[in-house]
Amino acid sequence: MFRSAVRLMVIFCLALPAWAAGPVKVGVILPRTGPEAPIGEEMANGIRMAMDDLKQKGIQVETVWEDDTGKPQIAMSAFEKLAQDPKVAGVLGSYTSASTSAVARLAGKYKLPLMVPISSKDEITMQGFPWVYRINSPASFYASTLFNMILAQGQVKTLALIYENTDFGNSAARSATAYAMKHGITVLADEPYAKGAPDYRSTLSKFKAKNPDLIYMVSYIADAVLLMRQAREVGLQPRAFLGAGGGFNLAQFAHEKEISEHVITSTQWAEDVKWPGAKSFAQRYKARYGTESSHHGACSYEAFRILAETSIKTGGDREKTRAGLKAGSWQGILGDVKFEDFDGFTNQNRHQILVQQIQGGAYHTVYPAAFAAQKPVYPYPKWK
16 A cells, blocks of 8 residues: 555656746845836836746745845845855846846856846857846847838938946947948947936037937936937937937836937837737736836846746756756747857847837837837927
8 A cells, every 4th residue: 555655646746747846946136226226126026927927827936036236246245145045046137237247257156047137238148158048139139120220211321329338338339339330320429428427418419510310329217318308408309319228118218208209219028019928918017016017027027937937847956947948948928038049149039129119108119010010200300
């Protein structure tokens, strides 16, 4: 009888789904306080929704939250703390490219998988790190997709760039300059600024004197709003204002209707594209939190879902989790996800960047054509 009971128990265990082995821990490093805290909160909201959806599928994940305040040194300390807990199967984070770049160098040292949900500095996945996986597209994809959209409207000749002097800003600006020059667009001005600078009118007035066809901006939310307010003040009138994601694709920016209308921006996700569950996610997010989600919430949701499911299937084993991320493929609110090696990138998801334009105070996808819900308004209308 004892042998029969043991045999039945073994059969029962083998019949369980791969993720029925029990809960594992997933670490999360986000800016929960400091200047980037609002974005950190949106990312956390997306993660909470993923946890609830996983729970509905019988997948229990214990989440260990760490606040890096947007600072690389604190992010590194948080990662090292998580690495010391053998039950932590993987880590998701962070938001700023500076923080993520710092922890990416630690992933291999501690042999702990790092899932990058948002940070876009190209170099994060260009250093051959086998323990680092990025679900979002890098900064160079922002520039190429934006310029392809503009060039589809007609030829442009000149460009001016203004961007924050950070990992994110510099990476996005370099790729924009390279892509523009490749397509015969002359860069008339290249102006980095200290993050959180109080006034851009002097630089924007210089831009007005040079009269570029395009203004390309790389900023987080506070600077994005101030840049457009002051662009209006000085009467800057390009053929298009282009934002490289960041603060330019947040509901907070769109709500500044006097200065945000018709700004064009790149994004990783939009609710009006036909990726499985994208619209439902947007509706559920708004019903739960009372505001719209940008790609920060959506990318964090999908990144956490994939990392958690993979960790559970491997029983929390770090090496098997790393291998599972490398070998797996998924489909969901970001479309198809697969971590590949290409064009110098390692473990990089070849994700489709979208271009949105604010029309009527709301974001609408205008490019690529296969994903477009509206036609772009171009050139930029005169200020009212």
